[in-house]
Amino acid sequence: MEYDIVIVGAGVMGAATAFYLSKYGKKILLLDQFRVKNTLNSSQDYSRVFRYEYGDDEFYTNLAVESLKLWKEFERETGRQFYFQCGELLIAESKENYALKCYKTLKKLDHPVDLLDEKDLKKRFPQFSAKLGVLDHHGGVLEASSVVESFVERAKKNGVLILENAKVIRIENDTVFLDGKNIKFKKLVVTCGVWTSKLIDVPITITKQQLVYFKPKNIQNFTKDKFPLFGYLDKGFYGFPIHGIDAVKVSNHLPGKVVDPDEDDRKVSEDFIESCKSFFRKFIPDLADTEVVKTKVCFYSMTSDEDFIIDKLNDRVIIGAGFSGHGFKFAPLIGKILSDLAISGETQYDISRFRMNRF
Numbered sequence: 628m629e630y631d632i633v634i635v636g637a638g639v640m641g642a643a644t645a646f647y648l649s650k651y652g653k654k655i656l657l658l659d660q661f662r663v664k665n666t667l668n669s670s671q672d673y674s675r676v677f678r679y680e681y682g683d684d685e686f687y688t689n690l691a692v693e694s695l696k697l698w699k700e701f702e703r704e705t706g707r708q709f710y711f712q713c714g715e716l717l718i719a720e721s722k723e724n725y726a727l728k729c730y731k732t733l734k735k736l737d738h739p740v741d742l743l744d745e746k747d748l749k750k751r752f753p754q755f756s757a758k759l760g761v762l763d764h765h766g767g768v769l770e771a772s773s774v775v776e777s778f779v780e781r782a783k784k785n786g787v788l789i790l791e792n793a794k795v796i797r798i799e800n801d802t803v804f805l806d807g808k809n810i811k812f813k814k815l816v817v818t819c820g821v822w823t824s825k826l827i828d829v830p831i832t833i834t835k836q837q838l839v840y841f842k843p844k845n846i847q848n849f850t851k852d853k854f855p856l857f858g859y860l861d862k863g864f865y866g867f868p869i870h871g872i873d874a875v876k877v878s879n880h881l882p883g884k885v886v887d888p889d890e891d892d893r894k895v896s897e898d899f900i901e902s903c904k905s906f907f908r909k910f911i912p913d914l915a916d917t918e919v920v921k922t923k924v925c926f927y928s929m930t931s932d933e934d935f936i937i938d939k940l941n942d943r944v945i946i947g948a949g950f951s952g953h954g955f956k957f958a959p960l961i962g963k964i965l966s967d968l969a970i971s972g973e974t975q976y977d978i979s980r981f982r983m984n985r986f
């Protein structure tokens with residue numbers, strides 16, 4: 628069996644790549660070691676953050692602008708909503724922090740952003756208690772699992788073959804080896820998330836990230852029309868308004884313990900739950916004594932500089948990896964870039980920061 632292009636890994640990056648490649652009329656196979664809908668990869672959940680703000684890193688803000696155009700294009704094409712704009716509020720205790728950098732950069736690039744002092748903040752978002760707030764108007768919730776499903780559905784409709792429960796054991800020249808089966812390819816795209824370095828030598832570290840879902844007593848105060856995405860990124864905490872589950876989802880963006888994704892017990896610790904509660908006591912008091920209704924562990928695949936790895940490894944193999952806990956919002960753009968690299972070896976987008984040779 629030979630395919631023009633084989634994509635290994637059907638998380639959001641592989642799924643988006645399959646969707647963009649499906650427009651070229653090539654013979655394409657997308658395969659995954661699990662079912663597309665699984666609980667183990669990094670792309671499946673009710674929600675992911677979309678935001679324009681990236682501190683003073685204009686490169687990623689500009690990338691987010693490009694990506695939002697593609698999210699909207701995908702929404703038009705499918706007739707479904709994946710991006711729910713509700714704003715992202717960065718809170719802080721002092722003026723010397725990440726939130727203020729975001730404010731200055733978004734202002735400079737002429738994107739809508741508000742700087743709120745303690746009084747304004749209390750008036751606009753009474754749920755929060757902080758000295759300072761910065762509201763990125765483009766912040767929004769991405770409906771993560773539906774996105775992956777829809778990319779795959781569309782790709783399938785356009786003729787891409789989907790093979791589930793198909794684990795690639797090794798890659799050699801023009802062949803991927805599965806248990807009892809070999810598949811030949813002209814081009815290969817590897818989007819294996821936290822498992823990438825089990826197949827290809829890439830400098831990524833896997834860290835354990837914990838998520839907790841708290842059910843507020845007054846749910847109506849935490850819906851997207853009243854309560855934005857929030858982050859205190861100097862301390863790492865961030866969270867979501869209610870979306871897909873009657874709970875506020877909270878996590879910490881600071882990289883957790885280094886693990887092997889196949890060996891970790893995937894349990895959320897009591898200490899982590901307590902750290903969320905103590906964050907709430909200070910900054911979102913109404914959430915401090917609420918019930919935990921769900922917990923989840925998910926893994927980041929971190930590069931040393933937190934920039935992605937998007938590159939050709941050789942004439943046949945293309946890689947998309949190391950998304951360092953902030954890749955989801957760029958998924959359509961990354962899918963498009965990986966499909967460009969598979970089709971023509973080049974892309975119109977600037978991927979100089981994502982090349983392998985920087986390591």
Ligand SMILES: Cc1cc2nc3c(=O)[nH]c(=O)nc-3n(C[C@H](O)[C@H](O)[C@H](O)COP(=O)(O)OP(=O)(O)OC[C@H]3O[C@@H](n4cnc5c(N)ncnc54)[C@H](O)[C@@H]3O)c2cc1C
Pocket residue numbers: 635636637638639640641658659660661667668669670671674675676677793794795796818819820821822823826836837838878925926927947948950951952953954955956957
């Ligand atoms: C807790 C958490 C919160 C995050 N929050 C945000 C956020 O709010 N905003 C944001 O922009 N980004 C966020 N991210 C980052 C984003 O979710 C990830 O960067 C993105 O989902 C990675 O997608 P992926 O397709 O590369 O990997 P994955 O989703 O892990 O998919 C890789 C797939 O490859 C398959 N695979 C692996 N090895 C093999 C093999 N040998 N054979 C066959 N298949 C294989 C796996 O089964 C898997 O399905 C977050 C990540 C985590 C973990």
